[in-house]
Amino acid sequence: MEDLLKGKGYKITGARLAILDVFSKAKLPLRGEDVYKELKRDKNNRVINEATVYRTLTSFAEGHILKRIDFRKGSAYFELALEHHHHIACIKCDTVEDFESKDVEKALGGIVRNSSQFINIQDHSLELFGFCKKCS
Template sequence: MKSEQIKKLKNAGLKLTSSRLLTLGAFSSLCKPQNADDIYKKLKKLTGKDKIDLVTIYRTLTSFEQTGIVKKVNLQKDSVYYELANSHHHHIVCTVCESVEEFNLCGIEKTTKDVLKKSIKFNSIAQHSLEFFGVCKKCTKNEKRSVKKFSPSSLNPQCQRN
């Protein structure tokens, strides 16, 4: 467990309850973004019993996000995914097997500044998120059927060109 996250909990005035420590501990052993159900299953497997319920995990994740311990990750799925907010990185997500790979992108800060220079409504950007979606090498090899390629218009029908 990271002392940095525990310090953030204390600074936010949150008690170090067993449910918060268990949830925080679950993140340290997970290598990709997780939703509340994933964390619940992981903790149930680790403890062998229901030491924490799903509602408590949802509440804990909300308080962790508010204190900057975790951040939401957009994986274009039905539930909200979270990861520790300990390093700045982005993701590539396989649309077939859902594997996730982290990557660093140098130069995004310059892009952020360029966006602000061109914006007529905004003075600052508090945060950003960048995820790419595609097919991993393993799935490309194993895939026998054609793979639907990602296009921005598949996300928003208004983006389709006439």
């Protein structure tokens, strides 16, 4: 995680490392409040305040360390930008599932080739919304 910060030109601070550590252990995207709650459980991290968490998340998203995900829930979700995948999110509850699909990636590549104005796409995000088994 230190290399990741250095590689992106960030100074290494305890708060930044602690926040990245939360993400490296998380299985699913997190909101600022989730990160803050997680940090508070560890007494070494209790000095990090909520404003610092939100500021760091925004900065990491701008620096492409984190990816911001819009689940249409009011607050933004974040996850490490290292790996590429997509999500399915429940409209009613907080259930989220990751998915990867070679077919989807291939199809998106074809869309770029057929575009009249774009020759190169840097990134994309794709979220599916529906009802989980519990909520339907």
